Amino acid sequence: APNRIWWKDGTVYQIYPASYKDSNNDGLGDIPGIISKIDYIKDLGVDLVWLSPMYDSPQLDMGYDISNYEAVYPPYGTVADMETLIEACHSRGLRLILDLVINHTSDEHQWFKESRRSKTDPKRDWYIWRPAKYAADGTRMPPNNWRSFFSGSAWQWDEHTQEYYLHLFATQQPDLNWENATTRRAIYDSAMEFWLQKGVDGFRIDTVNMYSKGTDLPDAPVIDQGIFEQPASSLFCNGPRMHEFLREMNTQVLSKYDTMTVGELPDTPDPKHVLRYVSSGDKQLDMIFQFDIVDLGGGKIHKYEYEGYQLSEMKAIIAKWQQFIDGSDGWTTVFCENHDQGRSVSRFASDAPEWRERSSKLLAIMMCAMTGTLFIYQGQEIGMINAPTAWPIEYYKDIEALNYYHSVAKRTNNDTEALAHVMKSIQILGRDHARLPMQWDSTPYAGFTGKKDGAWMRTHDLYKEINVASQLNAPDSVLNFWKKMLQTRKAHKDLFIHGRFETFDMDNQETFVFGKTFGQDRAVVALNFTDSEQPFKRPQGQGKMQLLVSNVGGVDGTEDILLPYEGRVYLAL
Template sequence: MTATNLAKSTSHAVRMFLTALLLLAISSIQSTTTWAQTAKPATAAPQTLLQSTDGPWWKHAVIYEIYPRSFQDSNGDGIGDINGITSRLDYLQQLGVDAIWITPMYPSPQVDFGYDISDYTAIDPQYGTMADFERMVAEAKRRNIRVIMDFVPNHTSDQNAWFKESRSSRDNPKRDWYIWRDPKGFTADGKPIPPNNWQSWFGHSAWQYDPTTSQYYYHHFYTQQPDLNWRNPDVQKAMMNVLRFWMDKGVSGFRIDAVSRLFEDPNLHDDPILPGTNAYGDPNIQHKYTDNLPEVHDMLRLMRQVVDEYPGNPVLISEADEPNIAELTKMYGRNNDEVQLPMDFQVADVNELSVPKFRDFLEQVENNPASGQPHFFFGNHDQARVWDRYSEGVSDPAMKARIARMMAALLLTSRATPQLYYGEELGMVTTPPARKEDVKDPIGIIGWPKEKGRDGERTPMQWSADKNAGFTTSSTPWLPIAADYPTVNVSTESSDPNSMLSWYKQLIALRRSNPALFAGSMKLIDTSNENVLSYLRQGPPGKPSVLVALNFSAKPQVLKYDFAALGLTKGATSTLLTDDPALNQSPLTKPTTLAPFATWIAEVQ
């Protein structure tokens, strides 16, 4: 090649390179006009670019709660089932889910929709067979999705064979498997008086008189849910064998229901009475002698020892609605030998857009004495849905959607292991019954109208705009389908880059692929700001960190950060995800304003 030709070739190459750079810049500007334009239709499974080298799988997992009655009906009886779950595993894989927690599927009279168990080592026929369950576990494993069972150790159904034996006579070998006590006395007309003032969580006395043996049995929940006596070693042994049974079936752990209620004061001290009355008309009481007793931790250690017999880092998740973070922290164990993931009701029950309250709890959790992994959620089968709880008083649908996106961002960009509730990713709303005669949940029947029950957050999953939202071919689903299903459903949202589903998919994909969000530490910043919750996820050496800013207010907020003080010499260099179009600029060199209820996730260096 001659010098002239070389010069021409070099000049042409330079021009081509500069043109490519210009086109790339134009493309970047165009593609970041709004978050929706950067989103791809939610069809492909997000790729996991990072490996769980920083601790066990559950530390980085996205956990998805399935209420089986409401997820997918496969046989047309109006009730969701195991084969229905199996048929939707591809959707869960595409969403980016790593594990599914399934609420009880054991045989049950369904008084409390599965939380009243008549047989701990079988499958209720309305959900399918044990073969169906084993197939579901195998199919989930093929998609790298783990199955977590719901373990209900506090109580059984009154139709459980154990309780039938226990109530048959005072000298039955299983009599002491439950908590029986004589009446405190009798009224003038001969009616028995309960042993003390303990109350059921679902209203009225926690003692049920059984004329067969002229004693009361204790039930923290419904009368049909007698409490097991965990002070009996035979009960402990039987329940540990339940854990082993399901571990042998290939499950990856358990969510432990009502764990803090396992023990009661054996001396039956009355609980302290508080001012006022509850939704059931009873005096308010402090559950001092029936909740959170020290012996609970002995049983958690025993459960942990059992699951640790199995490979694969099985996980224990506790329903630990403790009174404060200090008590919650105890669930990890003194030597991190109890529960790996206590469900954090302190954060979940803030129930208002209060930056100071969230910041306070997040700070406490981040600095918990056990250095335990946080576990956050904002919705489950006992709570009104996220869409409604945090947007109360907001009428603008666009602002409601922003609030829901903001809470999703908090859940999926914090350091905690996140837990989603089915349909949350679609923006499903709470749909409570309008009439008492429509209520299915017993607490709604007992407490109506102050307490309408939990039917509203348990309505069927909305898969499509077809009849009954694609949930069932039956003309009568077990609960009515929410009215917004023609637009709020998987099928419609999967092809809409501006949908709530696309937002969740982007957040999950970002969490899985960004080193700072995957395994970085979390530091709350701008801590005097009462309107914007901001935190930094620290990137590994040589990698950028991630800034998350959430505007909890209905007004625009100017963001001012001292990046130099944080050791970030370049500041915010690019936007990773936002629903505020004004923040889709790169590089970001000017003071920024965050729109009402908007989310900004940015790369910082």
């Protein structure tokens, strides 16, 4: 029998504090706002809350640029509010995990302010400083050609001490130097122990495979012709001391508490390598987010050069990350949304008015039938969709999208076609879509804020059609479907949370049919990913099956046609 640890069976609900609920009408969500919705969250049937960064921050990257791990961003509240939130969760049987962002800090963190003071400052070595290189003609060059995730060089020249510092993300997010043991200890104490001692139940760990970069920092191969900076993540992800660092973090900190950890693992395609991070025998992380599913369709040179995808690719990715734990002592995750992604209905199904509700339910079936710890993102439970395509670039706020858009504008001298393609990509994959205010009801600004001139981020045009209040008491709503699916998942834990994943008809580009087995128990899931009717071929050798769930009314399961975006789950009799 599998070991039933709470974090395996748990469903996690992610909250983005800026956009969940504003309690004091300043246009920004806050911790008291989250506390006011805690019974709503409990009623969903989830078990854990993951809170995106609420730490003090200049907010260049929405709080992923932390200036003090031990303080709360004042507009979000106080440490005392966080203590109230921890208690509000625990008293309802919910656990709370925080976001742990320790690859970098803000440039306004005290550690960096000291580090940049002089080359001999005791904290100089807490960040990654390097001298300039010089071209043959004497031009000053950064130490290598790495491109930052937010466009431009990953190196910033510092006039005061005449050296460059490394920043894999924004210029204002300098990378910490994990080679330094004193730095690592300070990170453990400030970012982890401080909150664990207050009772938080673990962490979602940001960019967990980037801490060890080696010390040579060689140039990346040139794949983006005509520009100096090159994508380099294969050079700085999964570096030589990565597993050593995570074992140390586990031994020195995590092992003292009853925690769960889920690490973000970009650019790690090899299942054998992923297993090294999550093998329970080698204490590092409990589970990870592998990126294949959310990278689907993104461009090779840059994600905002959208290329599209075929259903067979999505199916292969899902099967790969469902099956990679078979026969191992590792564990996997199930997710298709977070604060960095377009909304799943718009990306993977259809947000057209006639299909968007059924599409949301289709994806709910897919998510709830899969093995692993399930993560859902705020608003996913009511089928929130991407921002309208009519929104101009000026309505977008995210540093990643804006920097790339403007870099292409500059490079191409405002080429209309190039910019139209970037815009289309942002309309599908942009991080802003997930950051629109949560749609609570049909009052102004979707009931998110009472501020007269609205929230920090524009409210979706369709909030009157898609919101919590209108769905709560509608039996057929997306919200009630999600609640039912979360219960169904729990009622058949063996099959849905722990079962083996089986594939059928993998080349079919219209439907996704998969099986789940556990001992003698069997389930078959059939999903139509098109807006037309599709033949449903029952997989061979499944015996008598009975319909358990459908996202369409009046279906009894005998039909051999799947309606547009129809999804069904069958159980073996």
